[in-house]
Amino acid sequence: MNLSQKRLMHEYKELSKNPVPGIAAAPINEKNLYEWEAYIRGPTETPFQTGVFRAVLSFPKDYPMSPPKMKFTSKLFHPNVFPDGNVCISILHPPGDDPMGYESASERWSPVQSVEKILLSVLSMLSEPNCDSPANVDAAKLWRNDRPAFNKKAEECSRLSRQ
Amino acid sequence: MDRDSESEYEEEVEEEFEEESGEEMMVDPSPPPFVVKDSGLDNEHFTFINVADIKTEIDNLLSEYEQMFQIPSDDVLRILLQFQWKRDTVQNKWFDSPERILFESGCTPANPSTPPTYPYECPICYCSYEQNDIVLLNCGHGFCKYCFTAHLKQLLKKGQTNPQIRCPQEQCTIKLPSSLIKSFNEPYASQYNTIVVTDYIGQRKNLRWCPGANCPWVIRRDGLLRNVACLCGTKFCFECGGPPHMPVSCELRRKWLERIQADTENLDWITANTKQCPKCRNPIEKNEGCNHMTCRACRHEFCWICLGDWKTHGSSTGGYYSCNRPKNVDLEKKQMSAKARIEYFTHYLDRYVSHQKSHEYAEKQKKNILEKQENYMRHFNCGRKVVEFLADSVDLLVDCRNALMNSYILGFYLAPGVKKDLFEMQQQQLEASTERLSELTEKKVPDTNRQETLDFIGITSKFLHSMLEGMVDSLLVVRTDL
Numbered sequence: 001m002n003l004s005q006k007r008l009m010h011e012y013k014e015l016s017k018n019p020v021p022g023i024a025a026a027p028i029n030e031k032n033l034y035e036w037e038a039y040i041r042g043p044t045e046t047p048f049q050t051g052v053f054r055a056v057l058s059f060p061k062d063y064p065m066s067p068p069k070m071k072f073t074s075k076l077f078h079p080n081v082f083p084d085g086n087v088c089i090s091i092l093h094p095p096g097d098d099p100m101g102y103e104s105a106s107e108r109w110s111p112v113q114s115v116e117k118i119l120l121s122v123l124s125m126l127s128e129p130n131c132d133s134p135a136n137v138d139a140a141k142l143w144r145n146d147r148p149a150f151n152k153k154a155e156e157c158s159r160l161s162r163q
Numbered sequence: 164m165d166r167d168s169e170s171e172y173e174e175e176v177e178e179e180f181e182e183e184s185g186e187e188m189m190v191d192p193s194p195p196p197f198v199v200k201d202s203g204l205d206n207e208h209f210t211f212i213n214v215a216d217i218k219t220e221i222d223n224l225l226s227e228y229e230q231m232f233q234i235p236s237d238d239v240l241r242i243l244l245q246f247q248w249k250r251d252t253v254q255n256k257w258f259d260s261p262e263r264i265l266f267e268s269g270c271t272p273a274n275p276s277t278p279p280t281y282p283y284e285c286p287i288c289y290c291s292y293e294q295n296d297i298v299l300l301n302c303g304h305g306f307c308k309y310c311f312t313a314h315l316k317q318l319l320k321k322g323q324t325n326p327q328i329r330c331p332q333e334q335c336t337i338k339l340p341s342s343l344i345k346s347f348n349e350p351y352a353s354q355y356n357t358i359v360v361t362d363y364i365g366q367r368k369n370l371r372w373c374p375g376a377n378c379p380w381v382i383r384r385d386g387l388l389r390n391v392a393c394l395c396g397t398k399f400c401f402e403c404g405g406p407p408h409m410p411v412s413c414e415l416r417r418k419w420l421e422r423i424q425a426d427t428e429n430l431d432w433i434t435a436n437t438k439q440c441p442k443c444r445n446p447i448e449k450n451e452g453c454n455h456m457t458c459r460a461c462r463h464e465f466c467w468i469c470l471g472d473w474k475t476h477g478s479s480t481g482g483y484y485s486c487n488r489p490k491n492v493d494l495e496k497k498q499m500s501a502k503a504r505i506e507y508f509t510h511y512l513d514r515y516v517s518h519q520k521s522h523e524y525a526e527k528q529k530k531n532i533l534e535k536q537e538n539y540m541r542h543f544n545c546g547r548k549v550v551e552f553l554a555d556s557v558d559l560l561v562d563c564r565n566a567l568m569n570s571y572i573l574g575f576y577l578a579p580g581v582k583k584d585l586f587e588m589q590q591q592q593l594e595a596s597t598e599r600l601s602e603l604t605e606k607k608v609p610d611t612n613r614q615e616t617l618d619f620i621g622i623t624s625k626f627l628h629s630m631l632e633g634m635v636d637s638l639l640v641v642r643t644d645l
Binding site for chain 1: 286287288289290309310313314316317321329331332333
């Protein structure tokens with residue numbers, strides 16, 4: 001086993017021993033540690049609270065030097081999730097320079113971060129969208145200007161996610 | 164968990180390093196030998212420095228502050244990087260509070276660290292290590308050297324351009340000391356040096372890399388001129404890095420380009436290659452750079468730009484060359500009418516486009532100049548030294564056309580006044596002289612007049628310099644009613 005596989009195995013064991021409340025994450029197939037699936041329960045007191053969203057995490061071969069990619073396979077209408085399901089939050093951005101100057105390096109991926117930290121960031125993203133650099137502009141506009149309409153769309157996603 | 168494949172992992176890393184170090188680094192102490200050639204531009208206003216000399220400049224700065232502040236060179240570098248190499252800021256901050264500037268620059272941690280106990284678990288690979296396998300930073304965060312190296316390598320491979328590299332621990336404000344980065348295998352030291360040098364050059368307003376591909380030269384500006392002709396042959400604007408465009412500023416040029424892009428209808432009409440002879444109405448196609456036209460049908464000589472009689476243009480005929488000033492527009496008026504505004508704009512656009520086209524022709528002439536030189540040598544049975552004037556004349560022509568093209572942008576924006584009058588006088592001299600030079604360069608080999616061409620190279624080059632140098636100050640008054 002190489003470094004990335006060892007580390008992923010270690011993280012998998014840790015997460016099974018001490019799971020994060022509201023989240024279940026594991027390799028889809030134990031033979032391939034580089035593809036995980038995660039089920040995330042919408043945080044309470046948010047329009048996502050009735051939903052359970054499935055996402056896939058794809059790890060690069062040089063993990064943890066580079067971050068994984070995360071993509072929701074359940075439909076999720078959210079300012080920080082691209083319409084195709086890819087998640088755009090700072091912890092998933094590679095370390096080093098930020099060409100746009102939006103994020104300070106401390107919020108970004110560093111090899112000391114982990115799957116657990118990513119999932120916690122996703123939970124906080126669901127509760128508090130960041131509309132400064134949205135991945136889904138329509139969702140960001142609606143969230144800012146017409147909260148009831150946003151909530152309606154979010155609840156629709158939550159309902160669909162359980163089917 | 165323990166780690167059984169350390170050596171394997173390390174090997175893999177080493178191997179890739181060798182590959183990378185095989186490539187030439189940007190820090191090359193010995194740039195290729197060069198020949199300084201008078202490019203028709205003002206290279207006495209620029210100094211060409213090689214990277215090794217910049218490196219020395221930085222080292223001198225580091226040792227100066229090392230002695231002044233009595234702190235290690237690592238700390239001096241972190242401070243200089245944090246405060247964009249600004250001597251004033253650094254010195255003021257240091258004398259206000261050394262503790263604070265050291266903290267702000269990531270030299271000292273926010274909280275005193277507790278020494279780790281060994282064996283220590285690396286927070287990246289979760290393996291346990293003894294002390295000599297751990298890289299320990301002064302913030303108390305340690306990492307095994309394998310992970311630490313892999314992390315650094317990843318940063319540099321991804322094109323890190325910021326020399327301030329943070330401790331990998333989240334929320335930690337410590338920046339890695341350069342001696343630590345350089346203590347790892349090559350190419351780290353050289354690559355890190357390049358990043359530092361590039362940062363230094365980027366922060367200095369009077370320094371710039373040549374934008375030419377693989378060009379090793381760094382250019383220092385010693386005056387106010389912006390047109391640089393690098394020793395590698397690349398010509399560019401010192402301020403924006405784009406093509407040279409004196410006498411107009413980067414900002415006005417950008418404004419102009421946006422404006423003419425929005426106005427394609429006018430542009431299409433003006434860029435059409437055919438006009439009618441003003442006398443006999445025969446269609447005339449222009450396929451050379453010179454604006455002195457002779458109608459094939461009626462032999463009438465006229466100016467392509469204003470369609471006026473050429474007799475009123477040439478200084479030899481005693482006429483007054485005034486094609487560069489807009490007619491029928493009351494320039495003194497503060498506010499122009501809508502119709503006058505359109506005429507005013509069209510006047511400058513017309514001339515801009517015309518010189519732009521002539522500039523393209525001149526570039527073509529430049530490309531074919533070797534062939535013309537060969538023909539000349541064969542025809543006049545002379546040596547290579549004699550035909551240098553042919554290349555010099557088209558080189559100068561290219562620069563003049565470019566300057567004239569851009570001068571019409573400046574003319575468009577300049578508010579009426581003494582400065583504009585002076586500028587238009589210089590522009591007019593340059594334009595008249597350039598047209599003559601252009602005519603001379605377009606003559607067939609047997610008709611070429613070497614002495615006259617040499618004379619015009621001298622005169623035109625003087626006019627070019629005086630127009631460019633006359634317009635470098637930033638106090639130009641710009642029209643606001645356009």
